[in-house]
Amino acid sequence: MTQFKMHLLVCGGTGCRASESETLFLSLKKEVSEKGLESEVQVITTGCFGFCEKGPIVKVMPDNTFYTQVKPEDAIEIIAEHVIKGRKVNRLLYVNPETEQHVSDSKHMGFYRKQLRIALRNCGFIDPENIEEYISRDGYAALAKCLTEMTPAQVIEEMKKSGLRGRGGGGFPTGLKWEITSKSQADQKYVVCNADEGDPGAFMDRSILEGDPHSVIEAMAICGYCIGATKGVVYIRAEYPLAVERLKIAMKQASEFGLLGKNIFGTDFEFEIDIRYGAGAFVCGEETALIHSMEGLRGEPTIKPPFPSVSGYLEKPTNVNNVETFANVPVIINKGAAWFASIGSEKSKGTKVFALAGKINNVGLIEVPMGTTLRDIIFEIGGGIKDGKKFKAVQTGGPSGGCLTEKHLDIAIDFDSLTAAGSMMGSGGMIVMDEDDCMVSIAKFYLDFTVEESCGKCAPCRIGNKRLNEMLEKICEGKGTMKDLDLLRNLSYVIKDTSLCGLGQTSPNPVLSTMENFYPEYLAHIVDHKCPSGQCKALLQYVIEAENCVGCTACARNCPVNAISGERKGIHVIDQATCIKCGACLEKCKFNAVFIK
Amino acid sequence: MTKITSLADLKNIKASVEAKMSLRERSETPDSMVQIRVAMATCGIASGAKIVMDYLINELDKRSIPAIVTQTGCMGYCYAEPTIEVTRPGQQPLVFGYVDSKKADQIIEKYIKNGELLDGIIPVNYENIEGK
Numbered sequence: 204m205t206q207f208k209m210h211l212l213v214c215g216g217t218g219c220r221a222s223e224s225e226t227l228f229l230s231l232k233k234e235v236s237e238k239g240l241e242s243e244v245q246v247i248t249t250g251c252f253g254f255c256e257k258g259p260i261v262k263v264m265p266d267n268t269f270y271t272q273v274k275p276e277d278a279i280e281i282i283a284e285h286v287i288k289g290r291k292v293n294r295l296l297y298v299n300p301e302t303e304q305h306v307s308d309s310k311h312m313g314f315y316r317k318q319l320r321i322a323l324r325n326c327g328f329i330d331p332e333n334i335e336e337y338i339s340r341d342g343y344a345a346l347a348k349c350l351t352e353m354t355p356a357q358v359i360e361e362m363k364k365s366g367l368r369g370r371g372g373g374g375f376p377t378g379l380k381w382e383i384t385s386k387s388q389a390d391q392k393y394v395v396c397n398a399d400e401g402d403p404g405a406f407m408d409r410s411i412l413e414g415d416p417h418s419v420i421e422a423m424a425i426c427g428y429c430i431g432a433t434k435g436v437v438y439i440r441a442e443y444p445l446a447v448e449r450l451k452i453a454m455k456q457a458s459e460f461g462l463l464g465k466n467i468f469g470t471d472f473e474f475e476i477d478i479r480y481g482a483g484a485f486v487c488g489e490e491t492a493l494i495h496s497m498e499g500l501r502g503e504p505t506i507k508p509p510f511p512s513v514s515g516y517l518e519k520p521t522n523v524n525n526v527e528t529f530a531n532v533p534v535i536i537n538k539g540a541a542w543f544a545s546i547g548s549e550k551s552k553g554t555k556v557f558a559l560a561g562k563i564n565n566v567g568l569i570e571v572p573m574g575t576t577l578r579d580i581i582f583e584i585g586g587g588i589k590d591g592k593k594f595k596a597v598q599t600g601g602p603s604g605g606c607l608t609e610k611h612l613d614i615a616i617d618f619d620s621l622t623a624a625g626s627m628m629g630s631g632g633m634i635v636m637d638e639d640d641c642m643v644s645i646a647k648f649y650l651d652f653t654v655e656e657s658c659g660k661c662a663p664c665r666i667g668n669k670r671l672n673e674m675l676e677k678i679c680e681g682k683g684t685m686k687d688l689d690l691l692r693n694l695s696y697v698i699k700d701t702s703l704c705g706l707g708q709t710s711p712n713p714v715l716s717t718m719e720n721f722y723p724e725y726l727a728h729i730v731d732h733k734c735p736s737g738q739c740k741a742l743l744q745y746v747i748e749a750e751n752c753v754g755c756t757a758c759a760r761n762c763p764v765n766a767i768s769g770e771r772k773g774i775h776v777i778d779q780a781t782c783i784k785c786g787a788c789l790e791k792c793k794f795n796a797v798f799i800k
Numbered sequence: 801m802t803k804i805t806s807l808a809d810l811k812n813i814k815a816s817v818e819a820k821m822s823l824r825e826r827s828e829t830p831d832s833m834v835q836i837r838v839a840m841a842t843c844g845i846a847s848g849a850k851i852v853m854d855y856l857i858n859e860l861d862k863r864s865i866p867a868i869v870t871q872t873g874c875m876g877y878c879y880a881e882p883t884i885e886v887t888r889p890g891q892q893p894l895v896f897g898y899v900d901s902k903k904a905d906q907i908i909e910k911y912i913k914n915g916e917l918l919d920g921i922i923p924v925n926y927e928n929i930e931g932k
Contacts, residue, residue: 210917247917250880250897253925262923265891318926327839327875327885328928338810339817347807406843413841414873445842461803469805534929568876570926584925 207245209286211235214260216251216586217564223275224248224259230278231261235286244286251565251586253317257297268307270295317579319546320570321554322370322407322530326414331449334456337417343462345536346421346428350468355385355429362429362532364540366552371397371488371525372600372629373705374551374618377532380522384430384512387520392432394423395516395523397493398439398446401485402601403652405632407556408526410568412439412446415530416453420463422524422532424474430522435476438493440483447478454478485602485656489704490515490523492658503660504704525630527556548574551617555628561597561635562589578612581635592637596720600629602649602656603709605716606642625716627709641738642721643728647675649713657706664707667698671714678725680741681732688725692718737799740784744800747788749774751796758788758797832889834860834867834912839883841874848900849882855901856884859908867912877922886911895922 213228231246252260257271261281268291270281277295284290296305320326329336337343349358363378384392396419400408412419423435439447454476457463465473479497486492487502494516496502515521531553535543544552551573557580559567564586571580577597581587588594596606599616605626607614614620618628636645650672659665674691677683695711702708718725727733734742747758747767754772759765766782769775777788789797804810838844838853853869860867877883880897886907887893896907897920910916
């Protein structure tokens with residue numbers, strides 16, 4: 204039986220592999236075996252460290268030494284000095300850019316980690332179905348502190364000082380919202396948790412409810428105490444069965460422990476939580492539509508004012524906050540507003556959870572301080588673009604947001620900077636696109652979604668988005684005209700200006716931002732009848748290059764519609780009228796004879 | 801179930817859970833427990849976390865390895881699901897990605913039994929609030 208004394212962990216992430224980490228791995232293995240250390244030292248590859256800029260990374264365990272930018276030829280020195288003699292190789296240690304000092308122990312270089320988990324603090328750490336594990340991580344201590352040591356006004360003041368803004372997309376200051384609702388007079392008020400997560404590609408609210416449901420329950424109770432509500436309602440989509448189940452378990456446990464119900468923490472404060480299910484309509488994320496849906500009415504928005512803080516659920520003052528917003532609250536109370544306000548950018552405090560998806564290596568759920576750049580998120584934490592392709596754009600804010608490009612990569616992202624760049628924070632979906640994505644098709648994809656999800660109440664959204672979608676379809680088919688471009692833009696502004704709720708007011712954003720950032724691509728579709736990324740099927744032709752074709756018949760045999768003709772060992776031809784542009788011939792040709800025109 | 805009525809009650813629960821945890825994690829005695837957390841959010845389950853969790857519970861039992869297998873939420877490494885975190889007594893937790901039954905078997909045989917690492921460990925790339 205072997206018991207290794209030392210482990211060398213070599214990063215095998217895509218970024219590090221591009222800078223020769225595989226050769227480095229082999230060199231280290233070779234050195235280890237040459238020095239006869241195979242039974243004591245193990246060299247292995249790991250996943251991405253999220254620090255690709257300084258790759259390749261080698262981490263030595265158990266002493267946690269963190270070497271950066273290690274070259275294959277450094278293997279000799281690492282083995283000879285560090286492994287055999289126990290002396291760290293200083294020149295390979297990470298240098299703290301602020302102090303210019305070498306950092307030898309990765310435990311003391313937390314600053315290299317670009318992520319900070321506040322809302323996700325317990326996700327992946329505790330058993331969500333065990334309240335004691337939540338309590339062991341200071342769970343319900345914030346509620347205890349609020350109820351026994353603070354007045355509602357003091358808690359609200361703390362929330363205002365923290366600078367927490369609504370994580371559902373709007374970015375409205377949470378403390379201010381609580382204050383407004385607390386000032387409304389009524390015999391009953393409500394705390395509503397908006398768990399109707401509808402953006403395609405966003406799943407942070409589900410993850411929080413599945414991984415740490417108690418944090419939301421605790422925060423709702425704190426909110427109830429502040430605004431003077433004894434009832435809370437979680438509005439959650441029925442498509443989240445596991446989140447619902449874990450939330451129910453958590454609610455039951457909290458009641459058993461006396462953390463929900465009457466006389467919480469021996470005070471006269473009482474609070475109950477109820478669940479309402481949504482059927483998954485996107486528009487029900489809008490708070491007035493959400494409230495109507497909770498009341499059993501059609502999920503349609505209504506004009507504000509009156510705001511829910513004055514007249515909401517059952518016409519009582521109602522405070523609606525998103526799941527991620529709530530998940531931040533207990534930490535703010537426990538650690539103090541000043542601590543929270545020290546993280547983030549000037550006007551957006553704390554962190555934001557993003558769901559990274561699309562053409563990115565490390566698809567995942569990440570949480571970064573506000574003010575982190577897109578470049579850090581995509582190229583460090585996300586590990587860069589899949590298959591070494593070129594970055595083209597990133598869609599933030601889902602169907603309400605916009606596409607940001609190369610030139611936006613160094614913007615420090617927060618609520619305001621994203622809006623200024625023509626996109627928005629939204630709920631934090633981030634879909635990364637590479638050079639193969641056609642931006643006109645992307646705009647159309649989001650419009651397909653909005654057309655489907657428009658509730659139909661007001662004409663600009665119901666009819667306008669449909670017309671936008673039709674125009675985009677026309678352009679994708681190569682039938683668009685320059686006049687369509689003007690129409691697209693004008694109609695987009697009309698829809699934005701005249702729609703009743705956030706859905707319509709933001710739905711043309713993907714169109715406007717792609718037109719702004721990728722205008723030449725629109726022109727190529729209209730003027731040249733070409734799709735530069737080769738995505739719009741109507742605009743591309745598969746052709747066989749006579750010079751390269753050897754007549755192997757592979758293409759003809761694999762064509763599902765028999766569009767390819769030609770003798771064995773003779774040149775093959777694709778009949779354009781029959782071709783359905785599936786690309787099977789291109790995939791099967793071993794002689795690079797098939798190409799897209 | 802005793803009701804919690806004060807901050808002191810909360811602190812008692814916290815202390816008792818922490819005592820249990822540290823006994824599990826820090827003791828170096830041979831019979832101390834290995835702790836395994838399986839990321840069981842919807843996405844983890846969809847990619848097979850439940851099968852892996854059942855496999856781990858059964859196999860560790862069959863092979864008479866004292867271990868505690870618990871479920872947890874999303875660790876955020878969606879690209880590498882199913883993911884599990886293994887803590888050997890007295891050691892730092894390690895996260896393994898792309899765990900199927902075969903990989904789970906290797907983790908038990910190599911890492912849990914002998915402390916031998918396996919390719920494909922996922923380095924923790926975030927800070928938690930304790931550090932701040």
